[in-house]
Amino acid sequence: MTLSIIKKMMKIRARILIVILCIVAVVILAGILVPNTKLSGKHYDDLESFLADGGTFNSEDEPPQTLQDNLYLRKTLGVRIALRSYYVPEEMFEEYLAKEIAKHSQSKWAGRHAEDCCDPEYELDDFPMDLPFDEIIDDYIGDYTVIAYSPKNTGSTANGLLFNDVTHRFVYFNFRSM
Structure with missing residues (x-):
């Protein structure tokens, strides 16, 4: 594989990792901010x-x-x-x-x-x-x-x-x- 292909793959992996981290952060934040049966009242x-x-x-x-x-x-x-x-x-x-x-x-x-x-x-x-x-x-x-x-x-x-x-x-x- 050439160096340019490896760089492109690394950029794709980095973007996927960023998207996954954003999704996890949104889920955690929603769990904290959105009241649920056990937390709000x-x-x-x-x-x-x-x-x-x-x-x-x-x-x-x-x-x-x-x-x-x-x-x-x-x-x-x-x-x-x-x-x-x-x-x-x-x-x-x-x-x-x-x-x-x-x-x-x-x-x-x-x-x-x-x-x-x-x-x-x-x-x-x-x-x-x-x-x-x-x-x-x-x-x-x-x-x-x-x-x-x-x-x-x-x-x-x-x-x-x-x-x-x-x-x-x-x-x-x-x-x-x-």
Whole structure:
């Protein structure tokens, strides 16, 4: 081989190496800058700031403001997850629970524990146990009892309301895959 051919091959290899390095750098930078399910999220102390930043909840599931003590919103690329947990004082718990159960009595999942919400015929209806519930509650979401759970659009959208009768905590979630 002549020297000019070797120089051309070296230039081609250098360009290929530069392109590969640029692709790797873009992927790493995107992983750092683009929020994903594990890295992004925002906590709120009040409903107004939560809603102002794009948080959404079914109006019929809105608890009285005196009951809320924790809000959480998570936005990601291609997925929108809104989670809320709130505590109901013991003296109000039974009445509040009865009211919520009456509102959602048509839910086929009502009365089951979250971890038991699995429909063998429709896998996409399974309860989304992988949502970041651990960031708004201190206990296991699978132990919560479902009041309402509504998967839609073959699992790309879901919302639900659950409660824990030991801690008197309620959890509402809204999940939407875009």
